[in-house]
């Protein structure tokens with residue numbers, strides 16, 4: 279299947295969403311959008327996807343809108359007073375997520391608890407967790423990682439959006455490479471490392487990993503913060519900046535060149 283058209287169209291929607299409310303975290307969402315497209319393509323109806331890097335909520339809302347789980351009218355309420363679609367996902371704002379996300383380092387441990395509950399209930403459904411490489415700095419991440427292995431959570435799949443940037447620095451300068459493959463392998467995860475923007479290959483890898491039935495799984499996905507918009511790519515400031523009108527049109531132009539299917 280060719281996902282390029284979806285990747286481009288959802289990026290256009292995402293940019294328009296952010297531009298209309300003058301909001302930031304654009305590059306954070308562009309970094310993980312392709313991972314979300316792949317996850318929602320692979321997950322079965324009752325499986326959960328937890329966006330632990332909640333500051334990229336707009337990317338999640340965009341994929342849910344694309345899938346028909348969020349209506350066009352509701353999608354337009356993003357960031358506005360009274361909306362269910364706040365800048366970071368709030369509790370019960372969308373299907374099956376009964377807790378708020380955005381305080382980094384919490385989606386993963388909560389997801390481990392849900393995966394363990396599924397196993398205790400003899401329910402084989404997977405829990406997928408998408409977290410940032412910045413979140414692998416958090417202490418809670420390491421406790422949860424050991425918990426996942428000790429409880430043999432073979433129904434757990436974690437994707438790390440490894441764009442190597444945080445809000446105010448490079449990940450390597452903040453705490454070293456806490457998303458390194460060998461670290462996670464040594465704990466007991468089944469780990470693969472791959473391009474986090476190739477949706478076809480992500481879909482194949484997620485499906486293959488699901489067949490491997492003894493360990494919790496991890497995909498270290500190498501990504502580019504701001505992917506698709508040239509002037510945002512790998513630029514620290516686009517963690518927080520909103521776009522003005524000129525920047526918005528320039529961003530759309532970039533997509534036309536980079537996703538010319």
Ligand SMILES: Cc1ncc(C[n+]2csc(CCOP(=O)(O)OP(=O)(O)O)c2C)c(N)n1
Nearest residue numbers: 306333380381382410411412413443444445
């Ligand atoms: C516990 C916690 N501390 C601080 C923040 C503020 N914060 C929001 S995003 C961010 C860093 C983002 O870097 P990363 O987690 O790697 O995300 P990405 O680069 O993928 O957007 C920080 C420190 C937060 N949301 N939660």
